[in-house]
Amino acid sequence: MIRLEGITKHYDTGSRRVTALSGIDLAVAKGEIFGVIGHSGAGKSTLLRSINLLERPTSGRVIVDGTDLTALGTKQLQEQRRKIGMIFQHFNLLSSATVEDNIAFPLKLAKTPKADIRRKVSELLELTGLTEHRFKYPSQLSGGQKQRVGIARALAADPQVLLCDEATSALDPQTTNSILSLLLDINERFGLTIVLITHEMHVIRSICDRVAVIHEGTLVEQGRVVDVFLKPQHPVTLEFVEQVSDPVELPPAADLAARLLKITFLGERTYEPILSKAVQATGVTFSILQGTISKLKQVPYGQLVVKLEGDGAAIERTIETLRADGLDVEVA
Template sequence: MQKVYADMPGRLPAIDRIHLHIKRGEIFGIIGHSGAGKSTLLRCVNLLERPTSGTIRIDGEEMMRLDAKQLQAKRRKIGMIFQHFNLLSSATVAENVAFPLKLSGMGQAKIQARIQELLELVGLLEHASKYPNQLSGGQKQRVGIARALANHPDILLCDEATSALDPQTTNAILALLLDINHKLGITILLITHEMQVIRAICDRVAVMENGLIVETGNVLDVFLKPQHAVTKDFVGQVSDFTAQTSSAHLDVPSNSAAGTLIRITYVGQQTYEPILFEIVKSTTVSFAILQGTISAMKGVPYGQLVVRLTGGQPGDTELVIAKLRQEDIDVEVIAQ
């Protein structure tokens, strides 16, 4: 897919060569710096921006072939929440949530029941009669989420939905989105410039730069083994353990003993098991842990260690590395 704006200098594509398949029920993140093209890509999904070339299929239906009436009906099944909330300032919380329901022709009794259901879901039932200027930023975004869910959408598009919020409120909104995904099975496509957002709730991620997708994959894989320079930059936002490949970049003592420097990556339950100790003690090798971290992503624990292996009989260091890899542990030799 490609999108070119007629007034862009040199008619350079805002997005180009975009190929994405998003699975039903997953939370998919798109991350990039300002101007990377992520907002354009998101708005192409529901044809708020019409691609210059390419196709968009939702549940096998080609969006660009729909007539105006069909497109309107399809858009009702695609909710959208925005960075700056886009609430009606002269309408109450309940009226803001009711707005898309009235447009769809729902009866008043059903609208009232749906409002109560949605406000209860987002934790705002007691604020139904308030106006947006009486709400905090997090509460406004909860109204936006309730409104986006009004017509039982299959897909929820999130356009920098937490960028205007403080960190504590951001975490609360992300927890709400994760809860909605679990309870309703709704597919969530979000864009952000914050790796913490991706790390907190996304299953897979695409990294954008200059209108192109430069890297994509499962969040844990991309986080632990970023390939592109811009991905490494984003990972560095939330990790004290950046994926540098040279010993010169590692914060290790200059007087460290000679030996083999390796990076070990654990994923899952093996993170908490003494695998390295058990393997090393069966050899004459000694080891020192120079750096290390343990964390979790969507309930999956992971850890990384930088270890210096020293001493031992000839071949023992290679044996340790081989045995670690036999345990399905990723081992990278940084320096020898």
């Protein structure tokens, strides 16, 4: 659906050249929610705005739904941009226009018939939970309501892609969760491809299918959220993971007669008594030293640090049994 090939962006400031992006290669599949996370100044906003060419790359290609946007003229690019909606951190609403008129604005620019505008606006008001706020002005709305107006406006032209530029960073945690739930509902209901940037791992963990980590203009890690979250490979990724979880780590093995394991469960198997069955079959005993259960998007996962005690051969059979059941087992 979206493919970035060798995207590089330089800014010339006087005699100095600043590189915001360096050789970015990225692919986003149709219908997925793709997150880009990085610290302030890492280049994530530049990367997001490169997708609709609000920031034109110094070099590289941006291909959306089979069309190379970097090869288009001004008029053709404007037509393609109608397929790409965008929501912003600070809402960017028209302060002198009502909620209804803010949502209708892109439809009026496209010279959509009035009857179609009324119908579409009513649908979007209902979708975003704003029907009772139809005739209010932005100054009369909460931050979450303003962002819902921004989402409705971005959806007005029935885009294929929705770009989210730090869409929840100005909101409190409860409101953030409600906006994330709305984005997830929109994605599932319409199959809309969503690309979002954030500096909050909670956002990535809550709704994204895949994630890319950007650092100093370079993608340092990318993959399924499950894989990146549970086994971060880059120090920056580890920093973000630690925002939302207590690290589950193996302590030093002090007792030579025991083995310490870190076991990772994924999916519905998180709730199954796999460990209990394994030790019953082998006759070893276990103690839970540390543990957590949570969710990545809608996928449950759990991590346990346990101490196994018993016959050495029986402990080895227990470890083999757990791994044969598809669990990730790290041994101290």
